[in-house]
Amino acid sequence: MKGHIFNLLEQFIIEQAGDEAFEDILDACHFITKDPFIRSGTYPDEDLIELVNKTCERLNLSPKDAHFGFGKWIFPHLTKIAPPQVTTFQHPKELFLQLDHIHRVELKKIWPDAEPPRFKCIDTGPDTVTMTYDSRREMIDLVEGVIESVAINYNTPIKFEKKVHKGPEHNVYEYFLTFG
Numbered sequence: 467m468k469g470h471i472f473n474l475l476e477q478f479i480i481e482q483a484g485d486e487a488f489e490d491i492l493d494a495c496h497f498i499t500k501d502p503f504i505r506s507g508t509y510p511d512e513d514l515i516e517l518v519n520k521t522c523e524r525l526n527l528s529p530k531d532a533h534f535g536f537g538k539w540i541f542p543h544l545t546k547i548a549p550p551q552v553t554t555f556q557h558p559k560e561l562f563l564q565l566d567h568i569h570r571v572e573l574k575k576i577w578p579d580a581e582p583p584r585f586k587c588i589d590t591g592p593d594t595v596t597m598t599y600d601s602r603r604e605m606i607d608l609v610e611g612v613i614e615s616v617a618i619n620y621n622t623p624i625k626f627e628k629k630v631h632k633g634p635e636h637n638v639y640e641y642f643l644t645f646g
């Protein structure tokens with residue numbers, strides 16, 4: 467995962483728990499990576515999970531709540547990564563229809579070594595989109611937190627139903643989103 471996401475997670479922990487707790491969490495972590503995480507670097511997913519897990523232990527949170535909470539916080543920080551014409555829209559539906567382009571094209575322009583998730587989004591009606599999330603990381607609590615973050619930022623409630631498709635290597639998740 468890109469260092470930018472690690473740096474946002476560090477910022478989130480400091481904002482929520484303070485510098486002292488963050489230092490305790492870092493001390494408790496056993497990372498594969500030996501150097502500090504920098505924005506343009508790429509680091510093992512295991513290191514991100516280690517940081518989340520040690521945060522959960524220190525703050526007495528479940529990993530599910532931690533991933534969801536991070537997602538719910540993150541959207542305004544993500545929009546700063548790419549140009550406004552690909553991240554800023556009138557309605558959240560337009561954002562979801564561009565999600566795969568943002569991850570697979572715009573992010574790759576900035577960080578060619580990124581390994582972003584795949585989002586197939588289909589326009590199914592005036593207030594509905596079907597979004598398929600496909601990633602070997604299967605970070606569904608993060609996905610659901612970011613959906614909530616988008617809803618807050620666009621001041622538009624987003625409800626969803628979810629269907630899991632079992633795959634040979636990982637599961638693929640279909641989200642039936644309804645806006646408003």
Ligand code: HEM
Pocket residue numbers: 467468469470471544545546547548553565568569573579580581582583601602603604605608609610612613616
């Ligand atoms: C402005 C819009 C967005 C930007 C710029 C953005 C950017 C990013 C970046 C930089 C990564 C790390 C990729 C890597 O290290 O290979 C990432 C991963 C991820 N993004 Fe987004 N993102 C955006 C919107 C969203 C939204 C709306 C969702 C949820 C529906 C989402 C869900 C995820 C998830 C779950 C990952 C974790 C990696 C994985 O599952 O494989 N993102 N995104």
